[in-house]
Amino acid sequence: MNDVYETFMKALRDILQTKLRPLVGLLPKRVQPLHMPARVTPQRAILRRAPVDISDDLAQTLLQISCPDPTTEDKLRDGHIAMGQRLARQERWGELSALIRKSDIGRNMTPGAMPAADLLAYGARADVVLAVEHALFDGSPPSDAPLLAGIEALEHVLAEHEGDPVISSIVAQSHMDIGWAWRGTGWDAEIPDRNHAAFAAHFDRAGDILSPFCPNTLQSPLLAASCCALLGGTDAGRRRVADRYEALIDLNPQNPRPMRAMGNHLLPRWYGSYKELELEAHRTAARVMETWGAGGYTWVMFDAISFDDEACANLDLTFFIEGLRDILARHSDPYTVNLLASYCANAIGQVYSGDDRADHNRKVIAGCARWIIRDHMTELHPMVWAHAAQGFDNSLHVRSPANFADSGRKDAMRIITRLFSREIAAGKRVVFTESGPEAMAGGA
Structure with a gap:
């Protein structure tokens, strides 16, 4: 172990000796730069849905749509995560590093545009990160053991594979994930000082690990994503934020998550401004036009407008909707x-x-659901709908996945039923086929 690591561990032990206990009410949701951000605008409210005139059972009779469990996307993602987790548990780190490097170089992705390298890397650190999250959020004062044992083990792996960029990325991302678990994503004034100290210690250590590779990321999207993730723990300059994300996007323009993350980080609450957000969204659209058409603009604005009113008010609505159409023209997977x-x-x-x-802009965008569903939907993914209802909070603690998915299915069925109310009122069944929905005679 090097001196930097020993200094970090001493500082972290000092913090833990103060009997840190996160105040869960003050730690609403974490925002990982390459995932869906949390909803943060306090004045917003959820509209109450009007009651549906038909029962849930009858809706399922009148609307027939495949609801695979698991979906093809879920199976592929879970398979990559399980592989990373298995190789890490078996201490086959060299083999894991080679597999991730191969996936990273090949830009291997699931049909839903999730990089396989990211999933493998997450699987490799999942046991450590989830143990810490469980220790912090189970409601009892955390002990040192689960908070230190896992990350110490990963630090030993890092020492044994010194200079390996993949292993470095895994360990650095572990520190950042744990840091976010300590901090949450409230404003700085809302975070207890001791929780913020743990967050800072983990991000400092992640920065030390990645310093040999940032900003020169060896043409690796995985490393570039890790370097962008570091921005969450720094007072980054605005131009530096845009530059880092542009470099990451250019490495793999097929992956929309960096575009979405850049839009989030260019909001005033992070490192940007509304003017810069709009500028970078248009610049990104121009750079990825061959891959996404106008969809680059839509991906950059996707999360920003979902929880920032002024960003939504300033939206180039026509271009955003054109981007929705261009995305689906190029990626119409379920x-x-x-x-x-x-x-x-x-x-x-x-x-x-x-x-x-x-x-007004939200109302127009909500209306796009009609043509998206009518023109493109072939099967229903309840988990996606359930997460949409929660603002795509990727750190949401779901106690019952089955109940959570069922809530998403019911939400989707209510919404889709309304979209086809005319056909249903005419006594027809709506059947979703491989080529889309069809209204057929013979309703209940």
């Missing part, structure tokens, strides 16, 4: 269709703020 449909109908469509311009 996951992407469900993501965009649930986003428009639920994450955006069930929210209001009192800002007339923002609410």
